[in-house]
Amino acid sequence: MPKTYSDSERAYIKKRLMDEAYICLAQFGVRKTTVDELVKRVNIPKGTFYLFYPSKELLFFDVFCSLHNELQTTLLHWIEELQGNINTDTITDLIYRLYKQVDSTFIYTFIANGDLELLVRKLPPELAATHAQEDDFAMRHLLSLLPGTHTEDTIKIFSAVLRAIFCTMLHKREIGEHVFDDTIRVMLRGVVLQLFEEDTL
Template sequence: MPKTFTEKERQYIKQRLMEEAESCLVQYGVKKTTVDELVRRVNIPKGTFYLFYESKELLFFEVFCTFHDHIQKEMLEQLNEIKQNATAKSVTELIFRLYKKVDQSFLYPFLTNGDLELVMRKLPERLIKEHSEKDDFSMERLLEQLPGIKETDVRLFSAALRAVFTTMLHKREIGEDSYEDVLKLMIYGIVFQLFKEESR
């Protein structure tokens, strides 16, 4: 990073790139968004972009990960508030609300139009593996908030919740008028198994 940028300037440029990348995802998608468009919006030279990101895909992946981490953090905070009286139903409602938040965000078109898959194909395998491991770790932290569920197979339940998340790709096939009820039923099935594990 050139010395001409202060730490404050670096943070500002990075934040602006992420904001404009999210905006471009909604407007154009990954394929139609160019580095030229991003730097034009942020008002920086093209060479400066590459001081921050090796490719636009890495920028989009960071936008995705930042939103993902925000959702996970919110889930942990809300779960911490209800953990003393947590039931399968209350945990299901919590997870359902967060899935709805994702559904109404930039992430929904990012998933449904194939942009996430496109970005993932162009990323180093190491980054994908790190993200998956971090996702499992976050789920472990979530499960630890529920008393007595520490022995649960964290990877299995983390993968199950990711599988439910991907049903957003098939909302039309499932039926948009009944999708939310189906989503809640699937979440409840997973959460019920967690509480069942606790009672063993």
């Protein structure tokens, strides 16, 4: 019979699992990280792991979503800090700062080595759909500050455009590392200029 844990014990174990999963994702990736490795790091029986997550993939997705939500919270905080100082330069700088913040995490490696694609394939389809909707939420909040009327289609398209620019971060070497940051700024500025046009799309 599996051991029962108090709420505080469960919270502690879950946090430890997520912390160690984050480290493993950054160092080894999805394929090379096993449940055995995770439970060894957290010092719990293997059976206890499955009280929290049916699979390692769901734990990894939880870690990915937690980081994603943290980045979105940072974005919303930066938006509030603008205090109405909304123009092409400030919005371009804000989104660029977010991209650089992402660059300091494991996310680019996670995508480049195919781990995100592998993870999504092994997850229930509704989880991936929910993740995309959360991206649209952040875009909706950003667009609410800008002039012009932005439809649901506009929100979805510009969310996708920003994800596309995000994906170019995976090709820093091919684009040229010495011009890469400036290239990202130019692309972001082009998107932001369109966002400021009332009749975009």
